[in-house]
Amino acid sequence: xxxxxxxxxxxxxxxxxxxxxxxxxxxxxxxxxxxxxxxxxxxxxxxxxxxxxxxxxxxxxxxxxxxxxxxxxxxxxxxxxxxxxxxxxxxxxxxxxxxxxxxxxxxxxxxxxxxxxxxxxxxxxxxxxxxxxxxxxxxxxxxxxxxxxxxxxxxxxxxxxxxxxxxxxxxxxxxxxxxxxxxxxxxxxxxxxxxxxxxxxxxxxxxxxxxxxxxxxxxxxxxxxxxxxxxxxxxxxxxxxxxxxxxxxxxxxxxxxxxxxxxxxxxxxxxxxxxxxxxxxxxxxxxxxxxxxxxxxxxxxxxxx
Amino acid sequence: xxxxxxxxxxxxxxxxxxxxxxxxxxxxxxxxxxxxxxxxxxxxxxxxxxxxxxxxxxxxxxxxxxxxxxxxxxxxxxxxxxxxxxxxxxxxxxxxxxxxxxxxxxxxxxxxxxxxxxxxxxxxxxxxxxxxxxxxxxxxxxxxxxxxxxxxxxxxxxxxxxxxxxxxxxxxxxxxxxxxxxxxxxxxxxxxxxxxxxxxxxxxxxxxxxxxxxxxxxxxxxxxxxxxxxxxxxxxxxxxxxxxxxxxxxxxxxxxxxxxxxxxxxxxxxxxxxxxxxxxxxxxxxxxxxxxxxxxxxxxxxxxx
Amino acid sequence: xxxxxxxxxxxxxxxxxxxxxxxxxxxxxxxxxxxxxxxxxxxxxxxxxxxxxxxxxxxxxxxxxxxxxxxxxxxxxxxxxxxxxxxxxxxxxxxxxxxxxxxxxxxxxxxxxxxxxxxxxxxxxxxxxxxxxxxxxxxxxxxxxxxxxxxxxxxxxxxxxxxxxxxxxxxxxxxxxxxxxxxxxxxxxxxxxxxxxxxxxxxxxxxxxxxxxxxxxxxxxxxxxxxxxxxxxxxxxxxxxxxxxxxxxxxxxxxxxxxxxxxxxxxxxxxxxxxxxxxxxxxxxxxxxxxxxxxxxxxxxxxxx
Numbered sequence: 001x002x003x004x005x006x007x008x009x010x011x012x013x014x015x016x017x018x019x020x021x022x023x024x025x026x027x028x029x030x031x032x033x034x035x036x037x038x039x040x041x042x043x044x045x046x047x048x049x050x051x052x053x054x055x056x057x058x059x060x061x062x063x064x065x066x067x068x069x070x071x072x073x074x075x076x077x078x079x080x081x082x083x084x085x086x087x088x089x090x091x092x093x094x095x096x097x098x099x100x101x102x103x104x105x106x107x108x109x110x111x112x113x114x115x116x117x118x119x120x121x122x123x124x125x126x127x128x129x130x131x132x133x134x135x136x137x138x139x140x141x142x143x144x145x146x147x148x149x150x151x152x153x154x155x156x157x158x159x160x161x162x163x164x165x166x167x168x169x170x171x172x173x174x175x176x177x178x179x180x181x182x183x184x185x186x187x188x189x190x191x192x193x194x195x196x197x198x199x200x201x202x203x204x205x206x207x208x209x210x211x212x213x214x215x216x217x218x219x220x221x222x223x224x225x226x227x228x229x230x231x232x233x234x235x236x237x238x239x240x241x242x243x244x245x246x247x248x249x250x251x252x253x254x255x256x257x258x259x260x261x262x263x264x265x266x267x268x269x270x271x272x273x274x275x276x277x278x279x280x281x282x283x284x285x286x287x288x289x290x291x292x293x294x295x296x297x298x299x300x301x302x303x304x305x
Numbered sequence: 306x307x308x309x310x311x312x313x314x315x316x317x318x319x320x321x322x323x324x325x326x327x328x329x330x331x332x333x334x335x336x337x338x339x340x341x342x343x344x345x346x347x348x349x350x351x352x353x354x355x356x357x358x359x360x361x362x363x364x365x366x367x368x369x370x371x372x373x374x375x376x377x378x379x380x381x382x383x384x385x386x387x388x389x390x391x392x393x394x395x396x397x398x399x400x401x402x403x404x405x406x407x408x409x410x411x412x413x414x415x416x417x418x419x420x421x422x423x424x425x426x427x428x429x430x431x432x433x434x435x436x437x438x439x440x441x442x443x444x445x446x447x448x449x450x451x452x453x454x455x456x457x458x459x460x461x462x463x464x465x466x467x468x469x470x471x472x473x474x475x476x477x478x479x480x481x482x483x484x485x486x487x488x489x490x491x492x493x494x495x496x497x498x499x500x501x502x503x504x505x506x507x508x509x510x511x512x513x514x515x516x517x518x519x520x521x522x523x524x525x526x527x528x529x530x531x532x533x534x535x536x537x538x539x540x541x542x543x544x545x546x547x548x549x550x551x552x553x554x555x556x557x558x559x560x561x562x563x564x565x566x567x568x569x570x571x572x573x574x575x576x577x578x579x580x581x582x583x584x585x586x587x588x589x590x591x592x593x594x595x596x597x598x599x600x601x602x603x604x605x606x607x608x609x610x
Numbered sequence: 611x612x613x614x615x616x617x618x619x620x621x622x623x624x625x626x627x628x629x630x631x632x633x634x635x636x637x638x639x640x641x642x643x644x645x646x647x648x649x650x651x652x653x654x655x656x657x658x659x660x661x662x663x664x665x666x667x668x669x670x671x672x673x674x675x676x677x678x679x680x681x682x683x684x685x686x687x688x689x690x691x692x693x694x695x696x697x698x699x700x701x702x703x704x705x706x707x708x709x710x711x712x713x714x715x716x717x718x719x720x721x722x723x724x725x726x727x728x729x730x731x732x733x734x735x736x737x738x739x740x741x742x743x744x745x746x747x748x749x750x751x752x753x754x755x756x757x758x759x760x761x762x763x764x765x766x767x768x769x770x771x772x773x774x775x776x777x778x779x780x781x782x783x784x785x786x787x788x789x790x791x792x793x794x795x796x797x798x799x800x801x802x803x804x805x806x807x808x809x810x811x812x813x814x815x816x817x818x819x820x821x822x823x824x825x826x827x828x829x830x831x832x833x834x835x836x837x838x839x840x841x842x843x844x845x846x847x848x849x850x851x852x853x854x855x856x857x858x859x860x861x862x863x864x865x866x867x868x869x870x871x872x873x874x875x876x877x878x879x880x881x882x883x884x885x886x887x888x889x890x891x892x893x894x895x896x897x898x899x900x901x902x903x904x905x906x907x908x909x910x911x912x913x914x915x
Contacts, residue, residue, distance in 0.1 A: 360704055593704045597708065
């Protein structure tokens with residue numbers, strides 16, 4: 001049972017099998033229908049953001065309030081005990097006495113996992129370095145399934161910084177539970193790491209690595225974009241040569257299927273032109289909408305009695 | 306009807322006619338009587354302070370809790386998505402999915418108006434650059450009417466930085482709906498801007514511009530002070546010459562009418578001597594008190610079903 | 611009666627006589643049993659942290675939510691009105707209109723006392739400079755009595771920076787109400803200040819000052835550690851010579867009584883080795899647990915009708 005299996009929290013997308021995903025998607029859909037409940041009345045969520053994140057933090061807080069609970073926490077900039085030299089372990093062993101569940105974001109890849117080793121309460125990984133961001137990937141799946149129905153048979157492109165991008169790491173792992181055709185679209189410098197690809201191959205995921213999304217755009221059902229950061233390039237000439245492959249423009253929409261959907265975890269800078277926003281195919285703001293029912297479902301599983 | 310007219314939010318004092326003002330003043334007076342209600346039970350207010358403001362932020366948050374609702378938000382210093390380069394439009398289209406109403410403060414004059422163009426939920430302008438601060442002006446009117454009864458016939462001085470001061474901009478616009486005699490008291494460098502005066506003249510407001518408040522102090526019913534900032538002066542000699550006109554001292558109280566009232570939006574630095582605080586004529590801390598019922602009335606109008 | 615006596619708040623451990631301490635300990639023990647209540651439903655706590663403190667702030671906030679109340683506030687880094695030059699007195703006279711009780715932390719020793727002079731609502735001192743931190747000392751006593759029963763007859767060492775450490779100041783004052791044998795263990799540079807010792811002698815407290823805790827470790831029932839900061843030493847050679855006296859290591863446990871308890875207000879840096887954590891004698895994380903019922907008891911006394 002989900003509640004039992006995830007008793008220690010949600011650290012990685014690798015914890016999820018297909019049944020777990022279907023279960024939490026179905027719970028999220030129930031949450032869409034009931035805006036407010038008192039399911040977590042009296043419960044306290046702690047949001048420990050060692051690294052800043054407006055969107056994810058506010059999304060968890062909103063979800064917690066919609067469930068009737070309360071929130072304490074800190075966000076980078078006011079982490080005084082850290083400045084005084086406290087370890088993550090000590091912070092967790094303190095805050096677990098103040099709360100019923102801890103959401104943690106940290107710049108180090110293993111931070112959430114380490115926190116869960118020390119904690120008596122469930123830990124939710126809200127982004128750990130370049131590693132994972134499992135709840136984002138879950139809300140991405142909710143968005144895709146709400147828009148397109150089943151995942152099976154879809155052609156899905158993941159594009160951008162696949163090396164350091166934690167959202168695409170978690171999303172590709174979740175997708176490996178389904179019968180999808182994946183395209184990993186990135187500059188050579190920012191390809192998926194070998195260890196990540198090894199895992200996906202073990203799961204017999206069907207994927208191809210390419211650099212130019214326009215070559216396959218007309219076959220895609222979903223394109224999931226992330227930021228490409230200029231500073232990640234050793235060779236700036238290389239960056240200048242390829243950067244246009246990674247900007248989605250209004251004219252690109254013309255090459256897409258009728259049911260094509262464009263996703264992005266946000267925030268975006270300039271990788272999607274603003275004139276793409278008004279298309280029905282652009283669902284990146286819907287993703288922020290679906291973040292609330294997904295996180296309500298997750299928080300409810302973590303804390304309900 | 307107020308609720309309908311202000312469905313998109315409160316952006317400017319110019320939205321208000323006399324009936325709107327009377328309506329919201331009357332709703333505020335009802336709120337003074339009921340400290341706590343559950344009118345906004347289950348609702349979420351987002352407070353997006355791109356520019357810092359302890360007082361206004363805490364006032365809105367307190368008002369929201371007194372109505373039974375919850376609050377999410379950020380304040381300058383932890384605005385991570387902004388640092389990542391996100392536009393206001395994208396922030397709004399995200400946060401509207403997390404909340405039922407958005408309070409926004411920003412250093413740019415048109416920020417709140419732009420936010421309201423993109424938002425599906427009501428936007429409340431909590432200070433936009435040197436432009437406006439309409440809810441402060443409404444609580445100022447509540448304070449004056451609670452202290453002195455009717456506005457009509459009052460002699461009201463607005464003093465300080467009339468060029469950049471957003472509270473005096475909004476307050477003068479609200480006052481233009483009433484039959485008051487206004488005095489705009491400031492150094493020549495910091496006089497009300499022409500476009501602001503043009504608007505007030507169109508409304509046939511009766512005002513005079515002067516530099517020394519002591520020349521008319523004994524005729525005033527209300528003096529509304531704001532800070533004068535030394536750094537706004539090109540000619541520091543000029544500043545030294547006139548600075549004493551803009552400090553209110555205990556002895557100044559002797560020249561005032563029995564029902565004279567001294568207001569200030571706070572925070573103050575040294576423009577009102579501390580020994581003036583104990584006078585019954587000093588009502589600047591009462592203004593902070595009246596901020597709660599006014600903001601409760603506003604939030605209730607924006608969010609109740 | 612406690613409620614009456616502390617109507618203006620909790621500023622100093624010196625306000626407490628033995629009966630007051632026994633009363634609030636007993637109320638705290640009741641709070642351990644009831645995790646959630648609605649005792650402070652509709653009440654608002656303001657947490658004004660002019661100086662950062664993750665632990666104390668989150669502890670008060672969690673306690674307030676467990677009692678059914680709400681929280682507003684700021685923490686260093688976003689104190690905009692202060693940057694604009696506002697005095698503490700003005701901040702208090704503003705925030706008292708937004709809340710039912712104010713928790714204040716400030717880098718100045720007299721800040722909380724001054725705040726209580728101006729406030730209409732109760733003030734709780736959550737750490738004022740090098741002065742006091744009374745609610746920490748109360749939760750320390752709760753921890754000791756829960757672990758060891760009565761305080762009377764105990765040998766209690768307070769170790770570390772006794773000159774600037776506010777927790778040890780408040781704790782020693784509370785302990786002076788009981789029949790304990792105290793050891794003040796510190797480098798000569800960081801001994802308890804004369805004015806503090808004068809007060810304790812007037813109360814006829816039985817204490818000794820020593821520098822090396824290992825000489826008395828086997829006689830102690832309780833060792834209360836705090837950080838020693840290298841930068842406090844004029845003579846670094848002196849620091850190097852003595853620093854090992856102030857690190858508690860696993861082998862030190864062997865020299866302790868069966869019922870020995872090691873406390874620390876946290877955060878710690880390296881003054882307690884991590885391999886000491888797993889001992890039953892280490893209760894510093896239990897202190898964070900007991901912080902919640904103690905602060906619930908305190909908040910309830912301050913705000914209940």
